[in-house]
Amino acid sequence: MNIDAYIAGAGRTDISRKGEKTNLELGIEAVKIALEDSGFDKKDIDGIVTNYGSPVGVDIDQFAMLTGLNTRFSTQTWNHGRMVGSVLSIAAMAVSHGLANVVACVCSVGFAKIGGVGGEKSSSEFRGVEGTHGELPHYGLSGPVSGAAMSVQKYMNKYGVNSEDLAYVPITLRNHARLNPRALRRSELTLDDYHNSRYIVEPLHVFDCCQVTDGAVCILVTNKSMAKNAKNKPVKIIEMQGIRGGREEFIFSRPGLGAYQQSDFDFKPDEWDLNIFKKSGLNHADIDGLYTYDAFSPLVWYTLERFGYCDPGDAPEFVKSGNISLSGGSLPVNSNGGLLSEGHLSGWNHIVEIVNQLRGNCGDRQIKDARFLQWGTCFGDSLIFGGE
Incomplete structure (x- = not known):
């Protein structure tokens, strides 16, 4: 098309x-x-x-x-x-x-x-069908965080990483938010702050969870x-691909982790995961910034692996090495601070940020010479945007 x-x-x-x-x-x-x-x-x-x-x-x-x-x-x-x-x-x-x-x-x-979703005043009508986030109320797991915690525990067991590795996701995004005057969470977040914070559902700390x-x-x-x-300045929608669905898809995981109804297998991105690059004629090196739905910290890991920026299991080291940072990173992620630190507008605030980045209007958090920016989630949907 x-x-x-x-x-x-x-x-x-x-x-x-x-x-x-x-x-x-x-x-x-x-x-x-x-x-x-x-x-x-x-x-x-x-x-x-x-x-x-x-x-x-x-x-x-x-x-x-x-x-x-x-x-x-x-x-x-x-x-x-x-x-x-x-x-x-x-x-x-x-x-x-x-x-x-x-x-x-x-x-x-x-x-x-x-x-918050799942709060006292929430409703099953809003949720569509109870349990779509992996909640298991009969086990005392009644909120969306439950599914995210299950998937990341499986990831950590599979690849031998831990919550200290995960800490670099919220810390990096908090550093981005500190450059964003419209972000809600702007105070410095250190490793000590992270580890001294309470668990919501282990292994996820409070800073691994998006804001209400x-x-x-x-x-x-x-x-x-x-x-x-x-x-x-208008921003062009260059290419797009749809969200994946089926048994092997779980909204707070990526395929292969065995979370909720998934199978446990060695994941590799398939042609449909990477079709956005084939159709656009762009490759990973052309993308100047990645934006993703970061309701919980591990979703950033999963997105990086789903779209082939990292091999499976390598995302923690990729993040820890500074690659998703605005400060010298090869692929800045959620330059606005994301849902974790700017605020939870269901990811739509990220689209506003993409527009402002491609217009060159982001001040201290501006990605230098930004030409192509990607929206993509661990669910497999993606769009690539560019300025004209």
Whole structure:
């Protein structure tokens, strides 16, 4: 498919732990910010894809009505970081095939309002189906962290690494957040701080777990013709691939670890994992920065291995050696500080960061001469972005 898709506007609200605004209020605010960033008028938006958060958000027709939009292409998804790539791909296909000229991708989350996913005020309706994160309530494991802890314990046993190796993921991302004035966690994080912190579910410490926050993002996806009229530099969606599914996939693991329903086997990225490079004509060395859904620290390891940046079992040393750092690293990861330190907007804040990086607007955390940036998760979905 010939992809004719550009990000012409990116809007994100402030990230908060206070739970003061509704999802609807946050979503409308994000749309307004994205319109201001793009220079477009509200009437230019003729498509919408929502990625709504907790508690359950309004339907797309209600959101369009209350926002004052008039759309001819609309769809919605359940909120989760694994939906970022899918929502952007849907929008890109819509504008490439003339189903709409400008599609607003809107994600609004209210995790602080409900005390986090799995919190007392959460609901099975929001979660879709209980247990999709590997929760096992009959064993006392009732939150998403349970599945992440199981998978990383299996990883550590398989490859002979430990929590001290894992510490370098949150420490590195915290260093990035310290350069980001809009990040929530900006204090220095040391190895001693990490090891002296409490466990949430062993071997995951509190700093291995994302924040509980509220906020919203709107990304305006359009075609080249419309993108030429944008107020700020548009960002091209160069290539994309979908999320993997099936028995061997678990959202807080990568294949081969035997987590939840998976088999235990020696994993190697297959042609579909690496298809994003084949289709784009780019290779690993061309990618100037990687952005991933880091709800828990080990997901960074898994993503690096899923896309072939490291051999299986080598990601801990790759990270520990400074390769994902903005300070001299070969592949900076989550330059905004990620969900672990900037805030949890289901990964959509990473897309805003990608746009700002390719526009050269990131100040002290700017990746020098950034040309190609990748969104990719351990679930296998990916997009590559570039400036024009």
